[in-house]
Amino acid sequence: MRIRVPAKQTNVNRQKYSGTVRRILLLGTVSLTTLAGCSIVDIGGLTPSDAPQTVDLVARDNQMSQLGASQHPRILATYGGEYHDAQLERMVARIVGKLTATSDNPNQTYRITILNSPNINAFALPGGYIYVTRGLLALADDSAEVAAVIAHEMAHVTANHGLQRQQKEAEVALANRVVSEVLSSKTIEQQTTMRGKLNLARFSRNQELQADQIGIKMIGDAGYDPFASPRFLEAMEAWSRYRNISGATNEALDFLASHPATPRRIQLAITQARKVGAPAVGSTDRNRFLDGINGLIYGDTPDEGYIRGQTFIHPRLAIAFSVPGGFLLDNSAKAVIATGPDNMAIRFDSVALAETMTPPDYIESGWVSGLQEGTTMPLQINGLPAASAKAENGRWVFDICVIIHKNRAYRFLTAAPKGGNALTAVSHAATQSFRALSAKEVAALKPLRIRVVTVKAGDTIGSLAQRMQGTANKVDLFRIINGLPASATLSAGDRVKIIAE
Numbered sequence: 126m127r128i129r130v131p132a133k134q135t136n137v138n139r140q141k142y143s144g145t146v147r148r149i150l151l152l153g154t155v156s157l158t159t160l161a162g163c164s165i166v167d168i169g170g171l172t173p174s175d176a177p178q179t180v181d182l183v184a185r186d187n188q189m190s191q192l193g194a195s196q197h198p199r200i201l202a203t204y205g206g207e208y209h210d211a212q213l214e215r216m217v218a219r220i221v222g223k224l225t226a227t228s229d230n231p232n233q234t235y236r237i238t239i240l241n242s243p244n245i246n247a248f249a250l251p252g253g254y255i256y257v258t259r260g261l262l263a264l265a266d267d268s269a270e271v272a273a274v275i276a277h278e279m280a281h282v283t284a285n286h287g288l289q290r291q292q293k294e295a296e297v298a299l300a301n302r303v304v305s306e307v308l309s310s311k312t313i314e315q316q317t318t319m320r321g322k323l324n325l326a327r328f329s330r331n332q333e334l335q336a337d338q339i340g341i342k343m344i345g346d347a348g349y350d351p352f353a354s355p356r357f358l359e360a361m362e363a364w365s366r367y368r369n370i371s372g373a374t375n376e377a378l379d380f381l382a383s384h385p386a387t388p389r390r391i392q393l394a395i396t397q398a399r400k401v402g403a404p405a406v407g408s409t410d411r412n413r414f415l416d417g418i419n420g421l422i423y424g425d426t427p428d429e430g431y432i433r434g435q436t437f438i439h440p441r442l443a444i445a446f447s448v449p450g451g452f453l454l455d456n457s458a459k460a461v462i463a464t465g466p467d468n469m470a471i472r473f474d475s476v477a478l479a480e481t482m483t484p485p486d487y488i489e490s491g492w493v494s495g496l497q498e499g500t501t502m503p504l505q506i507n508g509l510p511a512a513s514a515k516a517e518n519g520r521w522v523f524d525i526c527v528i529i530h531k532n533r534a535y536r537f538l539t540a541a542p543k544g545g546n547a548l549t550a551v552s553h554a555a556t557q558s559f560r561a562l563s564a565k566e567v568a569a570l571k572p573l574r575i576r577v578v579t580v581k582a583g584d585t586i587g588s589l590a591q592r593m594q595g596t597a598n599k600v601d602l603f604r605i606i607n608g609l610p611a612s613a614t615l616s617a618g619d620r621v622k623i624i625a626e
Contacts, residue, residue, distance in 0.1 A: 196250055208241035208259045216417025220272045224279060227346040235279065243424050245364060249278035263423050263575050264364060266608035268410035269353035272344045280339035281332065338397050345401035350409050355394035363605045367598065415620050419577040423624050425456055426572060433595055437461050440570045444530065446559040449551055469541045471555050478534040484512030484527045487534055493525060494518060507560045524552035528559055535559065571626040580619040593624045
């Protein structure tokens with residue numbers, strides 16, 4: 126849950142919840158955020174630049190650059206702003222510099238932006254704008270895999286895929302308008318629209334395969350392992366499976382939404398890599414990569430709040446609460462959702478509140494649908510003014526609790542199917558745990574980060590995975606972020622990633 130200014134994607138940290146409960150509990154919005162700091166790495170010519178260049182310095186007469194620049198603010202707003210880390214930027218700049226030196230157009234300038242998002246994504250805009258999220262960098266296992274992703278996006282730029290897609294979309298829109306205005310046939314209009322969408326989808330798949338082919342050749346020419354491309358696609362497949370079990374980030378903002386890693390695509394990437402070079406011939410440059418990502422923030426930031434086991438903690442708002450055992454917490458831009466046994470769920474969010482409004486007055490101010498008359502009761506929770514009430518909607522019943530702290534109304538909506546008997550106890554446990562944090566407690570809170578450690582004698586995958594904090598299915602995640610198949614083992618002296626404060 127963020128202190129909100131621009132919209133941001135959902136950041137799911139645990140198991141997905143019931144679709145019916147989700148639709149009910151995601152009604153309403155949250156008002157909670159601050160903007161992240163900025164940094165852009167500008168790569169031009171044959172070597173990486175040490176001097177960041179901002180978007181407003183784009184050549185005014187470059188039409189494609191201006192098209193990319195016009196979309197840049199929207200990208201930043203969607204993906205949480207830019208992520209600033211000097212050592213990370215230098216690592217990415219070095220990779221892009223090597224790729225630029227061997228590309229078909231070494232004079233093309235690329236403006237690489239690291240986005241402050243835990244989602245795993247990379248994409249390109251016309252004019253050389255390339256974006257990679259910190260979530261993707263955390264998943265990658267070496268420099269060659271990062272190079273494979275960036276080369277793929279550079280290929281979209283050099284092949285003018287963004288401009289081609291825009292033109293195709295315009296053609297489809299024009300065809301649909303002609304059908305609608307001239308033919309006046311709903312059936313024909315629907316058929317034309319469907320054909321247009323299928324053509325766009327087919328065009329997009331062809332673009333992705335072409336970008337794979339160009340990108341794999343590019344990383345091979347740059348001296349990287351060409352098999353890094355299919356290897357990263359396989360890592361994405363493993364991440365997708367992990368996400369389906371444990372929950373993860375907003376799928377609409379993830380790499381897989383626009384870059385489907387199908388088995389056929391992976392096989393085509395392997396075939397292309399074999400044309401470029403034999404396995405293990407190119408460099409992975411893993412040590413330099415690990416040096417670059419050591420300390421990278423993993424998951425949510427202080428603006429969004431942290432999930433630690435059964436507890437949600439928000440450093441910026443200085444509040445915390447816990448949910449009963451058996452419930453799993455998800456953190457999103459709009460709310461925190463906890464799902465538990467027997468189709469029960471808890472929604473928590475926050476809105477600004479006028480100083481003069483009391484908790485009972487706020488509950489009865491019209492935002493609760495199905496409020497049961499006469500159920501509103503004033504309360505005190507850990508020294509804070511509060512109120513509770515009951516509501517129902519179809520086959521669902523709700524316990525509602527509002528707690529006021531520093532001119533904000535913190536809202537708990539606990540939902541359960543009608544006929545159950547655990548609603549009151551679950552609601553009471555969650556709401557009574559809500560408390561304000563002291564300045565000392567806030568100062569002690571830290572985000573999760575990627576920590577690079579050296580394997581010692583006696584260390585195993587299991588023992589190192591247990592050192593991970595704030596994550597589910599630790600062994601599975603440890604293998605995924607370190608590119609370790611099920612048969613892999615570790616040796617003393619190996620360097621691996623773990624997730625810890």
